[in-house]
Amino acid sequence: MAVEQTEALADVRDDGGGKPDGAVVRDALGVGIAVGLSGFAFGVTSAGSGLTLLQTCALSLLVFTGASQFALVGALAAGGGPFTAAAGAFFLGVRNAFYGLRLSQLLALPRAVRPFAAQWVIDETTAVSLAQPGRRSARIGFVVTGLSLYVLWNLTTLLGALGAEAIGDTDAWGLDAAGPAVFLALLAPMLRTGTERTVAGIAVLLGLGLLPVLPAGVPVLVAALAAPAVLWAQGRKSASRGDTAEEDR
Numbered sequence: 001m002a003v004e005q006t007e008a009l010a011d012v013r014d015d016g017g018g019k020p021d022g023a024v025v026r027d028a029l030g031v032g033i034a035v036g037l038s039g040f041a042f043g044v045t046s047a048g049s050g051l052t053l054l055q056t057c058a059l060s061l062l063v064f065t066g067a068s069q070f071a072l073v074g075a076l077a078a079g080g081g082p083f084t085a086a087a088g089a090f091f092l093g094v095r096n097a098f099y100g101l102r103l104s105q106l107l108a109l110p111r112a113v114r115p116f117a118a119q120w121v122i123d124e125t126t127a128v129s130l131a132q133p134g135r136r137s138a139r140i141g142f143v144v145t146g147l148s149l150y151v152l153w154n155l156t157t158l159l160g161a162l163g164a165e166a167i168g169d170t171d172a173w174g175l176d177a178a179g180p181a182v183f184l185a186l187l188a189p190m191l192r193t194g195t196e197r198t199v200a201g202i203a204v205l206l207g208l209g210l211l212p213v214l215p216a217g218v219p220v221l222v223a224a225l226a227a228p229a230v231l232w233a234q235g236r237k238s239a240s241r242g243d244t245a246e247e248d249r
Contacts, residue, residue: 045160048077048164067093071089084218
């Protein structure tokens with residue numbers, strides 16, 4: 001009897017845990033629309049950095065990870081070389097590979113679909129999928145968030161790039177600050193723990209402190225060292241506490 005109840009509960013979780021599909025779609029659309037509109041800022045920033053309309057749209061179509069896109073065009077705008085800018089964007093995009101490992105187990109998509117679904121493995125689709133109670137609702141959340149965000153992000157990227165070309169010098173309008181502002185707005189809600197805030201704070205200090213002395217794009221790469229440094233310090237602190245506890249015994 002206990003085994004049958006356990007199997008029944010597993011079936012409920014796989015079917016969505018009782019959460020209506022409409023509620024999942026509504027939440028997913030809310031995320032997709034809210035974040036997708038910021039593609040306009042990327043289009044403006046990219047065009048203002050000297051990239052052509054085709055290059056700007058290609059980044060959104062093929063790369064499709066906002067933080068990496070902003071990092072790339074930001075480094076190029078600051079005078080960094082293409083390889084340095086691409087390296088910074090690459091390191092920011094590596095996190096999506098770890099998202100994919102978790103989502104592959106949660107969604108359990110057919111093998112034929114996975115290469116196409118990989119394009120939508122980003123912060124927002126991961127957050128919506130992991131927030132769902134079961135596999136069915138996770139799949140719905142992933143697809144709706146990914147589709148709505150991909151379409152809107154690329155559409156607003158095009159509009160932003162066209163708008164930037166129409167108004168001319170984006171620096172004169174202060175639109176060169178749009179990219180960093182949007183990036184910070186997306187990042188801030190993710191800094192929930194003390195560790196995350198510490199990493200962000202050290203990264204900011206490294207990035208700004210090294211900006212005058214290192215080539216454009218390199219301070220971003222150095223700032224990435226903040227994460228392993230903080231984790232190493234925490235590990236040492238935990239080990240020290242463990243040794244102290246053993247001595248007290």
